[in-house]
Amino acid sequence: MTFDPQSLGQSNSDLAAVLQELRKRAGLSGVQLARRVNMSQSKISKIETGKVTPSLVDVELILRVLRTPSELVAHVTALARIANTEWQDARALRRKGLDKKQIELASLERNSTTFRYFLPTMITGLLATPDYIRASLAPFPGDHTKAIAKKLERQAVLYDSAKRFTFILTEQACLWPLVREQAMAMQLDRLASVSRLPNVRLGVIPMAGHMPWAPLNVFTVYDAALATVEVSTGALVFRDPRDIQEYLDEFRTFEGYSLWGDEARAKLGAWANRFRSISRDL
Structure with a gap:
């Protein structure tokens, strides 16, 4: 997956939307996900609204708990790396x-x-x-x-x-x-x-x-x-x-x-x- 350099640091909203959608598909509330990944519900909410950029470690943990298919893991991980780079x-x-x-x-x-x-x-x-x-x-x-x-x-x-x-x-x-x-x-x-x-x-x-x-x-x-x-x-x-x-x-x-x-x-x-x-x- 390749990206234009100008997109670096600009994909946080895309990452937030994808993570929220994956949580909903898994049938979990924000509180339930927070408990399973040992994060505060406030942090999960801020990640899903784009107010906080999660680290790659945060994203990998969330994807593992949500049992995300491997083909989606690669895509979301790439978004996370781009979101953490400007x-x-x-x-x-x-x-x-x-x-x-x-x-x-x-x-x-x-x-x-x-x-x-x-x-x-x-x-x-x-x-x-x-x-x-x-x-x-x-x-x-x-x-x-x-x-x-x-x-x-x-x-x-x-x-x-x-x-x-x-x-x-x-x-x-x-x-x-x-x-x-x-x-x-x-x-x-x-x-x-x-x-x-x-x-x-x-x-x-x-x-x-x-x-x-x-x-x-x-x-x-x-x-x-x-x-x-x-x-x-x-x-x-x-x-x-x-x-x-x-x-x-x-x-x-x-x-x-x-x-x-x-x-x-x-x-x-x-x-x-x-x-x-x-x-x-x-």
Whole structure:
């Protein structure tokens, strides 16, 4: 069963209607179903009216109790996965204004406590210098003054002691020359500085040794409730616990490849000095 990306996150009403119809076909009331699946009747009601999106585990349990035919199980499970996944189109976001995305991210950061960022390609906005932020937005047409200001405003969240941040950057992310050599050196200095904040862990993965697991995408996990995965044309937002757990497991793998603390800062310092040396020789 295939779906257009634009349908992601939009099938909750379809899923609600199907689950309600299957319950009625089984001859069960909402109260009876709730008792059999060990959920509250209120939750069942909210699922069937589309007010709550059930996880895949919830849906599989309901389908099992309702003795749903296998051909319908595949269809309903697919609906559940789509309902728990959102597609954010990059072109649509740019049309609305890149500053609007920054407002959305700031809201997500206000309402989360634990953050895990895996950065295999470039440095994220929370860690970026103004020069780096400007360069990251330069390929896109338009005036980015508001977006740059919003990105810089968001960095204040790093100093909220109630929140915990873990950043993992690959050597490629640290060394990709998005700005000139002196500006790259300053950017790496900022990474080292941020790594000293008491609520921030910052690891770097050097291109050395044996690493049998290869990264595919930039991803961020907010608490254990939501994961975002960035691709060139947009971002996928996952809310199902099993999807989120897979990203948490992958993150832990990359933590094991990373240098931390003084070792990470020593590596960042060496890379910064390399850029400064190139700058002096020009």
